[in-house]
Amino acid sequence: MTESATSPVAPAPDDTQTDPFLLEIVRNHLITTCREMGIAMMRTSYSPMFNEALDFTCVLFDADLEMIAQAPFCPAQIGTTVHVVPSAVREIGLENLDPGDVIFTNDPYRGDNHLPEFCVIKPYFHDGEILAYSINIAHMTDIGGMVPAAFGDHRNTFQEGIRFPPVKVYERDQEVASIFKILISNVRTPKSSYGDMKAMIGSLYLAERRIDELVQRHGADTFRRYCREIKDVSERLMREQISRWPDGEYEAEGVIEDDGVVPDRAWAIKACLVVRGDELIVDFMGTDPQCFGSANQTFGTTASAAYNAVLHMYEGSIPYNHGAYRPISVVTQPGTFVNVSYPAASVGGNSDTHPTTVDVLLRAFAQISDRSSAADGGTCGCIGFGGENPVTGEPYAHLHLEGVGWGGRARHDGNDSQFVKNGNCANTQVEVAETRYPLLNLEYQIEPNAVGHGKHRGGFGTRRVFRFESDGVNIASHTNRHEAKAWGLEDGHDGTNTLIAFRRAGETEWVRAREGFGKPSEGKFSGIVMNDGDEMLFVTPSGGGYGDPLERDPDLVLLDVREGLITAEVARDIYGVVLVDGTVDVAATNALRNGDG
């Protein structure tokens, strides 16, 4: 989801006071400000989660506590800001805010995605009045808790890490020392956590300067009016889009295969799209109760998944702001898998349930739109590594992220080895991980011969083999699709599974978490300890296929064979394409596809 700088924004036809050129100037100034915030984050942060994976979001809100601009970083966090920002500001109280204050929270029950998502909010004052807010949500690698880097088989929020309700972390431009002391005393990586927080807050100050430039140039009244107009344009565009979908109710369902606590117990997500004129209700009633592990979604995550799915279905380009969300209502039942209640855990819900929730909604949208897709690999590949760095002697925590295969679509194959569509983060780079942490990447490649076949096939996953270079590497994981596969659409085939396995130094056999370590889950576990020379295999899932494989363009099948992605036997047996001497035998292919071969 990227927003074009030339989005077809038109002024309201009955508002002769709005200058369409100035509207675009203001709108693009705000978007550029968000992008600049992100660049500042990349250049000043300490951890690879920020400066390499880009697991953060920069947005601006106006005085009405509504989003007016964002940059295309992490969509999962962007949708959540709509809920966590007003909640945090109102709990602190407008009357208690002063220039130079910064609010901080990571409370998943108050609208945030999950505990690692640190949210900082800075009001921009002009002549003693709040005109706007700059906001940064970013994924802090370590938040204390029972496992390094937060992802594993937690049973409750207390095991997951430290939780902050809305508090001031800056007062009148000064650090609130007690908050920082509490934070760095409860994480494994105090230096980088402190540095990353400062990078986040630095981006807010940068945004404040850019907003001030705009206000100084055009005046506060113009700024307020154009903020409203920016949102109203998006609302009109979204209502027009919803009106193009036929009224009705469209249901779909999907599952998360386990919760890391109860073996072989899947958790169902049920959704119904209710289209009524120019409004849309995304109804999750009937979804399973909240699970015992951390695969639960917070309300903020579920709402964000709903917004993401709708924006994926939008035909054309729309400025992403609060106006686009106004016609969309979300219905959930508290205490369920999509609206976790205190004190149940939720760290894994944002990374690994969120993608499946989006896919469930796209499955429902497939009934009314050809923009939908088969399911994605549906996991962020979150594997945490922690221990003592043998070079520095200090504790470390590293969160590995990995791409998966995306689902095939009506007109395209699924993307290969790309981070899930709601995350928009980068796969962990080999060089960065090897430089900072005691591990080597022995293999890193696309995993061939494993994909959801189709007229437009799914994307391929990846294959990595790690070798550890120190003793006592503590490994925890929250990953999906070890059992449940990404589903195909329109006669496309299902995708393939995730695989995590371990091998002790000198041994030849790989063992998985259940068989080798007695864990209840192959993908959601903690406390597996690797030593110097031990190895870990990680294969990520492929996406589902879209359409009948027998309708795939034979030249595309040939290309996949030439690139080593599938074999000639698969080309013949699944795609009905006969290859002779490296080319397509057209007559034999037609005969085989027509049942005459």
Added chain:
Amino acid sequence: MYPEVSEMPKCGSCGKLLNVGGIEAVRLERPVMFCSERCIEVFDTDKEPKYGSAALDGVPEIAR
């Protein structure tokens, strides 16, 4: 003592935690908090007609 989130109401329609604010209304013969007029409308026109008394399952009683 500050309230923990378990003591705060949730919207009868969307299910969102209401740490501040909200609109109180009587539905299914009990007081219910909603986060917005839009959520009341969704409850009245979709959630309650479709799910009946189950529409408020999981929605905590308002503490008085």
